Amino acid sequence: MCGIAGVIHNDKNRAIDSQTLVNMAAIQYHRGPDNFGYHNPQGAGVGLSHARLTIIDLDEERGRQPHVSSDGRYMMVHNGEFYDFQRIRASMTAQGARFGTKSDSELVLQMYPHYGIEKTVEQLRGEFAFSIYDREEETMYLVRDRFGIKPLYWTETEHGVVFGSELKVLFAHPEVKREIDSEGLYHQLIQVMVPGSTAFKGINQVPPGHWIKIQRKDGKLNIEQHKYWDINFPQAEAHLNVKDEEEYIEGVREQLLEAVHLRLNADVPVGAYLSGGIDSCSILGLSASVRQDPVKAFTIGFDDADYDETPIATEMAEMTGAEQIILPLSAEHLYDHFERTIWHTERTIYNTLGVAKLLMSQKVREQGYKVVLTGEGSDELFAGYPAFRKDMFLYGLSDLPDNLRTDLQSTLAESNELFKGAMLPREEFNSEAINQKVGFTPTCIQSWMGCDGFARDLMSKDHQANIKSYDAGRAIAEQFDESQLEGRHPLDKAQYVWIKTMLEGQILTWGGDRVDMANSMEARPPFLDHYLADYAVNIPPQMRIKGPVEKYVLKEAMKGLLPETLYKRQKFAFMAPPAHTDEKKWNALMELMEEFANEKRIKEAGLIDYDALKQMIDSHADPSVPRDHKVQMDALLNHVLGVQLLHYHFVEQDIPKKAAAKAHELGWAA
Incomplete structure (x- = not known):
C-alpha cells in the first residue's frame, strides 16, 4: 500500500514542477513512509510521484516508484495489492517480459503494452488504484479497483488534471481550488453521498470498477470514464x-x-x-x-x-x-x-x-x-445488515403470512433497538426518484436520507438557498446503473444500493x-x-x-x-457508543464543539446556521426526547463538527505551504 499522485498538462511542453510532485508525496507520508520517488520527463507535460509502504519486495531502491519502462515510453504509479501476481509474472516472463523487481506493482508496466488496458485490468485481482501513462499515445489512465477499497481522486485545473490518493494530495498543488460547495455540505450532513462525489467543488472520485482515460489532443485533454466491472446480481427468476x-x-x-x-x-x-x-x-x-x-x-x-x-x-x-x-x-x-x-x-x-x-x-x-x-x-x-432483513421481510417474501411477517419485523426491531436512528431508520423515508429506479427506497439509506429536514435547517441561509430545489434522491439514483437493477430480486436491489x-x-x-x-x-x-x-x-x-x-x-x-x-446469535452492528449514552463523552463532544463550532467560527466558515445548531444541542437535555431521536441527533452533531473541521483543515489552512513544510521536515527534495 502506498500513496500516489500526478499531474498531466494540456500543453506537453509545459513543465511539471519537481518540488510540487515531491510535496504531493510528502503530504501523504503516512501512506508511504518508507521512501518516495517522482518522474517528470522533459517535454511530456506529465509528472508522477509516489510515497511507498514496503509490503512486497522490501528492497528500498528496487521497489521505488514511479516504474518506468526501459525505453521511457510507459510510466506508472500504484497503490494497493495485486494478488496471484507470481503466476501472472511467470506467464509474462515466459512470453519474453523482463521484470526488474519482485514487486507486484510492476505487473501493469509489463502487461499494458502487451494486452492493452481492458485485458490488463480484467486479469488483476485485489485492491488497487494506479495510473499509467503512454507517452507515445499521450494517454493517461486512472484505474480503481472493483469495490473502491483504495481511494483515487482527480480534478481539472486551468492547465490540466491533478490526481492523488487523498484530497490533501490534490490540495497540495497550488492550482487546485478548495471550496466546500452547497451540495457537498448537504451530503456530509446526511452521511450518504452521491457516488463519485466529495464535499469539495470540482473534486471527483474515480468510481469503483472504473477507469478514467485522459488523452491529449491538439493541446486539450479529452476525459472519458469507462466501467470495466460491476456487482452483477442475476435476474430474479434465476434464483x-x-x-x-x-x-x-x-x-x-x-x-x-x-x-x-x-x-x-x-x-x-x-x-x-x-x-x-x-x-x-x-x-x-x-x-x-x-x-x-x-x-x-x-x-x-x-x-x-x-x-x-x-x-x-x-x-x-x-x-x-x-x-x-x-x-x-x-x-x-x-x-x-x-x-x-x-x-x-x-x-x-x-x-x-x-x-x-x-x-x-x-x-x-x-x-x-x-x-x-x-x-x-x-x-x-451475504446480507448481514438489519436493514437487509427488513427489506427481505417487506418486499422479498411475497407469500409470507402477515402474522409471521409482523413477528419477524418485531424480532428484528427488538434485537437492534440500540441502533435505531443509525443502522435502522427512526421512521420511514421514501425518495420518489429512488422508488422509480429501484422499486422502493432501501431501508439501508432511509436513516440518512431521513435527515433531510434537519440537515437543511442546519445549513446557513445562503447554502439553504443554493439547494432549495435540489433532490438528493434523484442525484443518488442517477448514479445507479438501471441495467443492474431491472428484473432483480428486492434483496439484490437493496444490496446493490448499499454497495x-x-x-x-x-x-x-x-x-x-x-x-x-x-x-x-x-x-x-x-x-x-x-x-x-x-x-x-x-x-x-x-x-x-x-x-x-x-x-x-x-x-x-x-x-x-x-x-x-x-x-x-443475530447480527450485532459494530459501532462506538453514541455521545448521549455517556455524560463524559457528551462533555468531550461539547468541548470540541466549543472550540471548532462556536458562534464566531461558525459565522466565519459560513456553512452552518448557529441558531439551529444551538437549538439541536439544547434538545439533548430534554428527557422526553426518545433514544432513537438522540441517536440521529448525535450523528448530525458529529457531522456538523466534521464540516467545521473540514473547513478548518482544508480551506482555512494553506495546504501547499503545509505540504512543502512536510517535505522539508522529511528531507524529501527534488
Missing part, C-alpha cells in the same frame, strides 16, 4: 433454480478460503482484526488453519457493555490459538482524537467508530505489523483505508475478492437470509470455526 443447500455452503467455504490464502502473501507479518462478529471471526479461523504460526489478532474493547464485543472475540482467539491484543477504549477519550481522524478521513463521520479504528491501526503499527486481514464486505455480499453508496462512501473510507493508512497500516478484506463476490451474488436470497437468520449460508460454511454463542 428459482436452487441447487442443493450444501453445494452453496461448500462453494462459499472454498471461495473464501482461497481469498484468505492469497491475502496472507506478504514479505512482512500479517495479522487480523477481530471483533465479536462472524466476519472477522471467520477470517481469523481460516487464517489460523492455513498458517503454521499463531495469528496475532487485534480487538477494540469499549467500556460500555452494550456495545462491547470483547468476550466473544476472546473466545474466538482462544479457540484458534491466536495471540490477542485488546485495545480498551473509554468513550470520552474517543473525541480526543476526532480532529486527527477528520484530517485523515477527509469527510464527516456519524459515529466515533472511525476514531476507534484509527487508534486500533496505531496499535497495530506499535506492535510491528503493517498488514492485517479484515472482515469488511461480508455484510454486503454503490455506503460501502464505498463509508465502510471503505472512514471505516477502512483512510483510518488504517493514517498509521501506515494496510488492511486486506478477503470478502471483497471479486471471484468470491461473483459467486455470492448467485446464492438465492432465501439462503442469504433464512427466516430470521442473516448470512445463513456463510454461517453454515463457517460453522466449525465459530464459537457456538456467535453461531446462534
Whole structure:
C-alpha cells in the first residue's frame, strides 16, 4: 500500500514542477513512509510521484516508484495489492517480459503494452488504484479497483488534471481550488453521498470498477470514464433454480478460503482484526488453519457493555490459538482524537467508530505489523445488515403470512433497538426518484436520507438557498446503473444500493483505508475478492437470509470455526457508543464543539446556521426526547463538527505551504 499522485498538462511542453510532485508525496507520508520517488520527463507535460509502504519486495531502491519502462515510453504509479501476481509474472516472463523487481506493482508496466488496458485490468485481482501513462499515445489512465477499497481522486485545473490518493494530495498543488460547495455540505450532513462525489467543488472520485482515460489532443485533454466491472446480481427468476443447500455452503467455504490464502502473501507479518462478529471471526479461523504460526489478532474493547464485543472475540482467539491484543477504549477519550481522524478521513463521520479504528491501526503499527486481514464486505455480499432483513421481510417474501411477517419485523426491531436512528431508520423515508429506479427506497439509506429536514435547517441561509430545489434522491439514483437493477430480486436491489453508496462512501473510507493508512497500516478484506463476490451474488436470497437468520449460508460454511454463542446469535452492528449514552463523552463532544463550532467560527466558515445548531444541542437535555431521536441527533452533531473541521483543515489552512513544510521536515527534495 502506498500513496500516489500526478499531474498531466494540456500543453506537453509545459513543465511539471519537481518540488510540487515531491510535496504531493510528502503530504501523504503516512501512506508511504518508507521512501518516495517522482518522474517528470522533459517535454511530456506529465509528472508522477509516489510515497511507498514496503509490503512486497522490501528492497528500498528496487521497489521505488514511479516504474518506468526501459525505453521511457510507459510510466506508472500504484497503490494497493495485486494478488496471484507470481503466476501472472511467470506467464509474462515466459512470453519474453523482463521484470526488474519482485514487486507486484510492476505487473501493469509489463502487461499494458502487451494486452492493452481492458485485458490488463480484467486479469488483476485485489485492491488497487494506479495510473499509467503512454507517452507515445499521450494517454493517461486512472484505474480503481472493483469495490473502491483504495481511494483515487482527480480534478481539472486551468492547465490540466491533478490526481492523488487523498484530497490533501490534490490540495497540495497550488492550482487546485478548495471550496466546500452547497451540495457537498448537504451530503456530509446526511452521511450518504452521491457516488463519485466529495464535499469539495470540482473534486471527483474515480468510481469503483472504473477507469478514467485522459488523452491529449491538439493541446486539450479529452476525459472519458469507462466501467470495466460491476456487482452483477442475476435476474430474479434465476434464483428459482436452487441447487442443493450444501453445494452453496461448500462453494462459499472454498471461495473464501482461497481469498484468505492469497491475502496472507506478504514479505512482512500479517495479522487480523477481530471483533465479536462472524466476519472477522471467520477470517481469523481460516487464517489460523492455513498458517503454521499463531495469528496475532487485534480487538477494540469499549467500556460500555452494550456495545462491547470483547468476550466473544476472546473466545474466538482462544479457540484458534491466536495471540490477542485488546485495545480498551473509554468513550470520552474517543473525541480526543476526532480532529486527527477528520484530517485523515477527509469527510464527516456519524459515529466515533472511525476514531476507534484509527487508534486500533496505531496499535497495530506499535506492535510491528503493517498488514492485517479484515472482515469488511461480508455484510454486503451475504446480507448481514438489519436493514437487509427488513427489506427481505417487506418486499422479498411475497407469500409470507402477515402474522409471521409482523413477528419477524418485531424480532428484528427488538434485537437492534440500540441502533435505531443509525443502522435502522427512526421512521420511514421514501425518495420518489429512488422508488422509480429501484422499486422502493432501501431501508439501508432511509436513516440518512431521513435527515433531510434537519440537515437543511442546519445549513446557513445562503447554502439553504443554493439547494432549495435540489433532490438528493434523484442525484443518488442517477448514479445507479438501471441495467443492474431491472428484473432483480428486492434483496439484490437493496444490496446493490448499499454497495454503490455506503460501502464505498463509508465502510471503505472512514471505516477502512483512510483510518488504517493514517498509521501506515494496510488492511486486506478477503470478502471483497471479486471471484468470491461473483459467486455470492448467485446464492438465492432465501439462503442469504433464512427466516430470521442473516448470512445463513456463510454461517453454515463457517460453522466449525465459530464459537457456538456467535453461531446462534443475530447480527450485532459494530459501532462506538453514541455521545448521549455517556455524560463524559457528551462533555468531550461539547468541548470540541466549543472550540471548532462556536458562534464566531461558525459565522466565519459560513456553512452552518448557529441558531439551529444551538437549538439541536439544547434538545439533548430534554428527557422526553426518545433514544432513537438522540441517536440521529448525535450523528448530525458529529457531522456538523466534521464540516467545521473540514473547513478548518482544508480551506482555512494553506495546504501547499503545509505540504512543502512536510517535505522539508522529511528531507524529501527534488
